[in-house]
Amino acid sequence: MFSKAESITMKLDGIHDAASRRAAVQVLREMPGVRSASVRQGAANVSFYPDKTTVPEMTAALADAGFSVI
Numbered sequence: 001m002f003s004k005a006e007s008i009t010m011k012l013d014g015i016h017d018a019a020s021r022r023a024a025v026q027v028l029r030e031m032p033g034v035r036s037a038s039v040r041q042g043a044a045n046v047s048f049y050p051d052k053t054t055v056p057e058m059t060a061a062l063a064d065a066g067f068s069v070i
Contacts, residue, residue: 003051005035010044010059013068020067027065028058 015021021039028037028044033052038045046058059069 003049005047006050007045007047008055010046010055010062011070012039012042012044012062013070014066015039015042023065024062024067027061027067031058031061034058 012024015024024039024044025037028034028046031048031053033049035047035049037047044062048058062069
């Protein structure tokens with residue numbers, strides 16, 4: 001049985017322009033279990049399935065791409 005999707009907003013450091021927003025969105029959308037992701041004004045809004053990915057995994061993926069979750 002599938003888990004219910006959860007939503008989270010993560011404040012991000014390292015978002016300076018449209019290119020960095022797109023890069024952060026791409027990192028999140030490529031993760032298994034991420035249903036949707038958008039980044040606006042230094043915050044990522046993510047809908048995800050917690051049985052497929054976790055907040056620490058998303059945080060680590062963003063950190064690997066040069067973004068900090070604050």
